[in-house]
Amino acid sequence: MSFRKLLLAGAAGLALATGAGGVAFSQTPDPAAATTIAPPVEVRRTEGLIPTQEYRLANGLRVILHIDRSDPVAAVVLAARVGSAREEPGRTGFAHLFEHLFFLDSENLGPGGLDRMSARIGGSGANGSTSFDITDYLQTVPNDALEKMIWAEADKLGYFINTVTDAVLAKEKQVVKNEKRQSVDNRPYGHTYGVILEAMFPEGHPYSWPVIGSLDDLDAAMLEDVQSFYRRWYTPNNSTLVIAGDIDPDQTIAWVQRYFGEIPQGVEAAAPAAQPAGLTATRRLMHEDNYATLPQLTLAFPTVERGHPDEAALDVLFTLLTDGRDAPLNQVLVDELQLTDEVSGFHQSQQIAGFALLQTTAFDGVDLDRVEAGIRDALARFEAEGVDPAALARVQTQAEAGFYTSLGSVLGKGAALARYDLYGTTADADLAALRALTPADILRVYRTYVKDRPHVATSFTPRGQTALALEGSEVAEVVIEPIVQGAEAPVDPGAEQASYERTPSSFDRTVEPPYGPAPMITPPAIWTAELGNGLDVSGIENRELPVVSFELSVDGGRLFDDPERPGAANLLARMMTRGTRNRTAAELENAFKALGAEVTVQAGDERFLVRGTTLSRNLTATLDLVEEMLFEPRWDAGELALAKAAVTAQIQAQRAQPTAVAARLYDVLAYGEDHILSRSPLGEAAAVEALTMADLQAMLANWTPSSARFRVVGDVDRVAAVAALDGLATRWSDREVEVPVWPRPARPDQAxxxxxxxxxxxxxxxxxxxxxxxxxxxxxxxxxxxxxxxxxxxxxxxxxxxxxxxxxxxxxxxxxxxxxxxxxxxxxxxxxxxxxxxxxxxxxxxxxxxxxxxxxxxxxxxxxxxxxxxxxxxxxxxxxxxxxxxxxxxxxxxxxxxxxxxxxxxxxxxxxxxxxxxxxxxxxxxxxxxxxxxxxxxxxxxxxxxxxxxxxxxxxx
The missing domain is CATH 3.30.830.10 (Metalloenzyme, LuxS/M16 peptidase-like)
Known part of the structure; x- marks a missing residue:
């Protein structure tokens, strides 16, 4: 369902060398387990975008190795082919629960042993995620600790379930409930996804409940239920182990054989067949949301499973409909009707079914029937005008750049390989399918899956504004857990651990493996330069992927804002990407997309940041466009009005987000009412409305090269990078600018x-x-x-x-x-x-x-x-x-x-x-x-x- 969120993992104390106290076991290896185990069989080797060596152990475990020598690290991903789709009605939430339980204890690492070890060895922190179809456990470690991680991961499949007690289960249920409150109950529109799933899929369909499951089901779950679920699904022959990084493949597969090889295989689980949603009529549902301040409309369409021939075309369709200023839904709803500041959309194929969403949060008081009508008009326009081949080419280029960026770490590669194994696809096949698409393919899937097709439409409205919901909507069944003082039994952190006989093994698994040779850690080599106008440039060359990332940092940011009229810095950042003298906002955006580039501008507390990524072959052309943004801004009055409307809506939306409210309140109290950092970075609604184009132009005039730095990382050397900045060096003249100095607040005298x-x-x-x-x-x-x-x-x-x-x-x-x-x-x-x-x-x-x-x-x-x-x-x-x-x-x-x-x-x-x-x-x-x-x-x-x-x-x- 979601990552553990916290990046570093660990627990108090050093890892135990022997079993935890309170556990009954014998150190004598079981003779029955000492029988010869067949060695791993190499299944195949693949080349392409992510070259691999693939093996299968005698017990059915699939092992995928990928070598990446760029850093002395290794990623270990253990993926079980079990998600919420393997659950049953009345017993939901188990897969996600195990995402939590697997980090707590095991027979050989002891309570919290994985987290303790992760901290000691410098790991990224044991993490995990659960979806409909897969649960994966992920970590990156220095490569001298790879054997330790393989040892630890093996405990999940063979030496774990005995450590789960009633007390452990009771406590982790509380943690899961807190996750559900945080991600669903306590935020605006948090129940949207669950309402859609229940309405789209028939009762009993494996995708008809959210991955986090029903809290009632979890409350009712007994220890025996949990143990049974584990023994059915968490087996070697239902799992894949991916190890990617700076590894010795022969030594690595030997370690895998040692620690995983004697774990018994389980019952074979056939891959589930496709099971479409089968929605026969459109359903309209509404919910009066306690946290929402603006109405939100979501349209959800049933589509196809992963690997279906139409998958790639559907991915691109929903990108073309919503991504960018000239996307039809943005043209109609944002530019023409001005009902919202953004429309989003995506397509998601899973193992047995798929669905796509169109979603927009409307401005204050907008009737969602008007929004739905605008969507219909936009879709009709899309069909009538057809798919522009140039727009399709831009999406294909962007997807290529995005793919390379996603592979920027060995953990990203490892997680991708695990999913490709689950779905029976490859990165090369996905890119090939994307590149082969034609405009006709896009229109065909639009007419097949979207035009006049049954769908689910949800209206989430602010409290007391149900009249804004789509006409004919029925009230959705949303279960919100009541919070009653003292309702939960207190957790006993000192509860006695389970007593059990250890699972037999041919060797003593309580002994933690040693470190390997210490990795050679070399900080990246930094080059520097200074342009003729005084702009400092620095860079790090890295030829691993054909992409470049860059930042232009300019001192000032919110420090230039007027406390009486805050929000100018944020508004300027928004306006910077909204066209140039010779390009409209849509034309500038499309020019970047055609290069595989993405560029954003942000106003931070102390500086402005122009950030970008691009294919390395297009760095010069990308920076030429950045130069155009800086020195030839469009200053379009219509764009300013749209930007103000978007900021105002964002200000209103944040009022209902408890974490955002807490951050705002802290700033007010810490910095004092006269300080600029006590103001919202977005500004205040009335102040934003009062800002003029001249205010923004004056703030941009404070950008000067002597108070700026440019940095670049990736597939480019110093000479090429400096050459690409030639226009910036010649057109950006230096001038003296004084950044406002604000007092540093003191620590309060009392709490x-x-x-x-x-x-x-x-x-x-x-x-x-x-x-x-x-x-x-x-x-x-x-x-x-x-x-x-x-x-x-x-x-x-x-x-x-x-x-x-x-x-x-x-x-x-x-x-x-x-x-x-x-x-x-x-x-x-x-x-x-x-x-x-x-x-x-x-x-x-x-x-x-x-x-x-x-x-x-x-x-x-x-x-x-x-x-x-x-x-x-x-x-x-x-x-x-x-x-x-x-x-x-x-x-x-x-x-x-x-x-x-x-x-x-x-x-x-x-x-x-x-x-x-x-x-x-x-x-x-x-x-x-x-x-x-x-x-x-x-x-x-x-x-x-x-x-x-x-x-x-x-x-x-």
Missing amino acids: RVYLFDVPGAAQSVLNFGYPSLTRDDPDFYAATVMNYRLGGGGFASRLTQQLREGQGYTYGVGTSFSAGRTFGDFNLQTSVRSNVTLEAATLARDILRDYAATFTEEDLEVTRSALSKSRARAFETAGAKLGVLQAIGDFGLPVDYLARESAIIDGLTVEQVRRMAEARLDTDALIYVVVGDAATQGPRLEALGYGAPVPANDLVE
Whole structure:
């Protein structure tokens, strides 16, 4: 269903060398298991976009190896061919539940052993995802730890289920409930997907329920149900193991044979046959959404399963209908009728069926019948005008560029290979199908699957505005779990572990494998240049993929905004991509697409960023268009009106997003009413409306090369990159510009609790923090290291281990020192179930308060090992390499800052960490922001000890 979200994984303490306490077992290997096991059979070798070696073990496990020597890392992906489609009505949510359970315990790693090991070895953090058809478990590790990961993954299939107890199951049900509240119940339009699935597919169809399942089903699930599901589906012959990276294939397959080879195969599971939705009539459903502030219309059409001959054409159809300014739905709904600022669409084929969505969030008060009529008119126009061959070619080029970008990491390649194996397709076949498409193919699938075809139409309206729903809509059945104080039994984190006989093995699996040879970690080589106009240029050459990523960073950003009329910086960023003197917005967008390029402009707190990716062969042409954007903006009045309408709608939408409200409220309280950073980055509705074109032109005039940096990463060398910037060097004249200086706010003198009321909220959003270090502060990196075991290390952190794993209060929690060159903050952020708001806030506060006194030598060793060993994968992606250049260029760090940070890690002592924690973690000065149900939680929060919560709804727009 969704990734674990937290990037780094771990838990307190070092990995156990032997089994966990409370478990009965014999160390003597089982003689019956010592019989000779047939060696792996090499099935085939493939070339093409992702070359592979494929094997099959005697027990049916499919093994796919891919060699990538670009970085000393390896990705391990274990994919079980089981998702929600393998469940049964009344027993839903099991596949997603196992995505969680597999990270908790196993016979040989012990409780939390996978996460503990991941932290020690510098892994990316054990992660997972669940869909209708597949559940995969993913991690990237330094290649010296590859054998350790293969050992750990084998426990999932052969040495796991005995460790799941009633107590473990009860706690993880609470975590899943929190995920469902966070992703579905507690956000606008969160129930849309579930309503569509239930309406589109007949009762009992494997896709008729959401992947996360029914919480009633999970509540009713007994331990025996869970064990039975595991033994049926999590078997070697129903799984694929993908290992990609800098590996020795012969040694790797030998390790796979050692750790996976003796696991018994299970019952063979035939690949399910295609099972179309069979929708015979259009269904209209509506829901009065407690969180929505704007009406949203979604149209969902049944389509085809993965691998069907029409799949590629349907993918392109929904791109052509919605992607870009000249897409027919945008032309009609955005430009002509001005009912919305955007229409989105996508097609999704799964193993046995598929569907496509058209979706738009309308402006305030717009009747969705008008939107539906506009969609019909746009579709009719599309059919009448046909498919422009040039537009089709642009989509094909964009898809090629996007494909290469998705392969920018070994984990991306590994996850893709696992899915290709499930669906019986390949990357080469997908690209070939895409390239072979003709305009006639697109029109044919439109008439077959969309025109006048039965579909599901959902109208989600704000509370009290049901009149905006499509005429003739029936009320959808939406189940929202009631939050009752004390309804859940408390989780007992100290519950006794299971006693069981160990699963037999031919060797002692409790012994963790050794490290291999230490990887050679070489920081990327950085080249620099200075253009004639003073623009600093830096780059990192990487020939792995035929793509280039770049950034132009210009000092200022929101610092140029007027606090009385905020929002100009954001509005300027929007206008920069809306045409040039000689190109309309649509023409500029299409010019980029034809090059396989994507370019965006963002207004950050301290700088503007022009970001782009493109096929390396088209870098010069792409930068020529960027130059045109900068020096020949269109300044079209109609585009400005559309941009203002879009920003106003976004401002209104954010008012109903609890996490966005919490962030806004924190900024107001931390920075004070006179500071520009206390304003919303979007501005305020009235101020945005009052901004003029002259305001934006004046702000753009503040862009100057001497306060800017250009950086580029990818398939281009210094000479070619500088040559591609020739136009920027000659046309951009330098001038003196003074970036406004705003005061750095101080840490508050005393703590206060501020409560923003969301009546009936299923969760409370907690955002605790105060202003803190800047990025170039000498203590910043040391503070980040200190924070690893507190809340920055994902599953290695105390906050996660206690709030999520120990108590089941939350789906995710973390702390961070986030900083720019001028400002910085320390924050703790989480969402917790509403009826434990006080308990979660108190526990989080106490963990912060006690951290300095309780930090141990063991904590330091885990931190040092995790951060040092993770350097092997620190520079793998284009984004990571750009981050290195950004740290040097934008934040003023020395060129050798990476070596200095390594020295900080190596030299830290427990006493230094404790002093840092005492200095940087002051719970009695925190700003405690809570967004939740004031009626039930407000009186309870007074027990936190900082007085009655201050009502905060009037503090933000």
